[in-house]
Amino acid sequence: MSLQQFAETHEVLNQVPTLDGANLYRVDLPLQEWTARFGGGWADQQLQEYGALAGGPLMAAGFLANENKPVFKSHDRYGNRVDLVEFHPAYHQLLQTAIEHGIPSQPWSDPRPGAHVARAAMNYLHNQPEAGNACPLTMTFASVATLRLQPDLAERWLPKVLARSYDPRNLPLGEKSGATIGMAMTEKQGGTDVRANTTRAWPVGIGGPGQAYELVGHKWFCSAPMCDAFLTLAYTDKGLSCFLLPRHRPDGARNQFYIQRLKNKLGNWANASSEVEFRGALAWLVGDEGRGVATIIEMVALTRFDCMIGSSSLMRQALTQASHHCAHRQVGGRVLAEQPLMQNVLADLALESEAALALTMRMGRALDHAHDEQEEKFSRLVTAIGKYWICKRAPNMIAEASECMGGAGYVEETILPRLYREAPVNSIWEGSGNVQCLDVLRALSKEPGVLDALFVELGDGHGDARLKAQIGKLKAAFADTGEIQYRARQITEDVALALQAKLLLEAGNSVVSDAFLASRLGGEGGRVYGTLPRGVDVEALVARSTPHPV
Structure with a gap:
């Protein structure tokens, strides 16, 4: 008797049907109820549409983005220092979808009743297929509250921060259709204790709120280092102060912002976290000197x-x-x-x-x-x-x-x-x-x-x-x-x-x-x-x- 007839050893039984393509909003009755209860019910159709994306193409993108971690490129092929982080297209797909649907911007650009609840529901859906890319989305969303404390900077930056356009190109702000904001707060010796920071800032001219400073120091954690600018803390003569540090200087040249390495993390694989140094990096004071934490x-x-x-x-x-x-x-x-x-x-x-x-x-x-x-x-x-x-x-x-x-x-x-x-x-x-x-x-x-x-x-x-x-x-x-x-x-x-x-x-x-x-x-x-x-x-x-x- 030929053994070929035994090549199929078993029948596949008792397997669970796929959830691929499930609408994550429609299958989540508690989310529907709590969103409506706290004033976000007007966004039901918007959430229905995003639920379909989250359970379908974004779920697939989440797997790809985690299977292909970001890669740090310190120099180009000609030996020039470039400090770039390259991401898989799936990561860009996730960010583009979120930004085009207003996850970082909607409560600010359309502050109707229930806007923060509706946005929370959208973010809740977006996080499920891939949570790592939520880091730049969150920082961009949250930066608005701080940038608004410095009206001249807000006037320049917020139109791009609130734009529903994802533009990952490494270009000066004026050449981009949209911008993202990151954070660089903690240092090796302090961690959570930011008052132990050693990064220093010196005014380029007169100094004061909205004015240019040069920063020298390091940051042990800089989240999402390909953002267009970063809110960071540094000491002036008057104390710990808050600054907005862009990747590019006003003349279009790259800023003195250097990525040392990417963190090798337990999770959060699709997102890049880095260690950076400021070597005379140009930044603008947000708020008063010495009031950085506030x-x-x-x-x-x-x-x-x-x-x-x-x-x-x-x-x-x-x-x-x-x-x-x-x-x-x-x-x-x-x-x-x-x-x-x-x-x-x-x-x-x-x-x-x-x-x-x-x-x-x-x-x-x-x-x-x-x-x-x-x-x-x-x-x-x-x-x-x-x-x-x-x-x-x-x-x-x-x-x-x-x-x-x-x-x-x-x-x-x-x-x-x-x-x-x-x-x-x-x-x-x-x-x-x-x-x-x-x-x-x-x-x-x-x-x-x-x-x-x-x-x-x-x-x-x-x-x-x-x-x-x-x-x-x-x-x-x-x-x-x-x-x-x-x-x-x-x-x-x-x-x-x-x-x-x-x-x-x-x-x-x-x-x-x-x-x-x-x-x-x-x-x-x-x-x-x-x-x-x-x-x-x-x-x-x-x-x-x-x-x-x-």
Whole structure:
């Protein structure tokens, strides 16, 4: 008998259908509901269109951009120093799509009610197929708040920063149709402690706001080094100051901005992060000398908000993949999503994802009402709380989602390994967990009305005894100032959970809110996912989070 008839060893069975081409907005009911709840419902059609892009061509581009990391070219073939970073076309495709759809610009160029919420929803969708390119998008978006503090620079730069045109060419600003902005803050010896910086700035002429200076020094982290300009910090005789440093000088010559190397990172592979030196680089002072931290702080707040969006979106994509897998994969002759223990895990992951989204969108609403005193104080506090808690929860949540898929969640053909590698960066960028918790204490102790604003937001517990008890616990924690810095993480966590519980209660979906309060505030949940107490409607929670063809 010929062995050729045995060449086909098996029939392929019990495999999960592809999610390729899924509309990431249509399959995400919580995103639709929370966007509408906080004033972004007018963007529904725009989000429908972007959801199709995110789940289709951008998802494919995300894989290509990560498989082909950026490459640093210090010199051209003739030996001239050029300091260029080359990216795969897929990376440019991702940035072009985002910029043309207004992700870095829409709330500024069209500041209608709900604009920041709608933009957060768009960014939430864009981050899911590839989060690394969100770095230049976020910095460009957030730079507007700082550039507006220096009207003469804003007049020159903002038309290109807000343009819905992606122009990656390495040219002077006047020759480009659009511009992106990066950041270069931290140095080797200081890290988060920017006041330990040693970079110096000297005025070219008279000095002062909007005037030219020359900078000498280094930056240990310069994000997205192919941006057209960078906001950076350097010392003048009057103290740490903020500057806008372009890649090109006014005469079109390249600025004295030198890339030393690209960082070899755990994740964030599609994006370039670098070490740079300024060797007499020309830059313009933004704001007053000696007020650099105060000048840059609004930009920092917005980048921290985008860390909330980014981590929430990574969690959502992990949940989408895991719930889709379990809805189709059979074990022991039964679909995984119908088995009680897996239902417990998936429902718990769904709660984590939706609570993160709810707090993120609430922050977007605060930005949309920034001139309201209550909202301004709420935003000041919850930016740090949200960044700490949501970014801290993402890695474990994504790891659990990967485990739901077994070996399939551990191979690069799926997106789960990339989501897991990406997750820690948002906890580190713009201030690690400890920095955020200390910022919470700083806001509460030094800024009048912030603590009151928190308890105004939380209210009286909305009729739920568990939330009321949590609010009482918080009041006692703030009244006890002993070793408060030592307790800062616990306090921040307790505030985050109270805010998330309050938002879910207000939204009126008792299936979600009851499960969240029972597991997060009721003392019945465990330290790992999949330990929801009895009585939770896990089937409804799983159905709510599972993508279905539409």
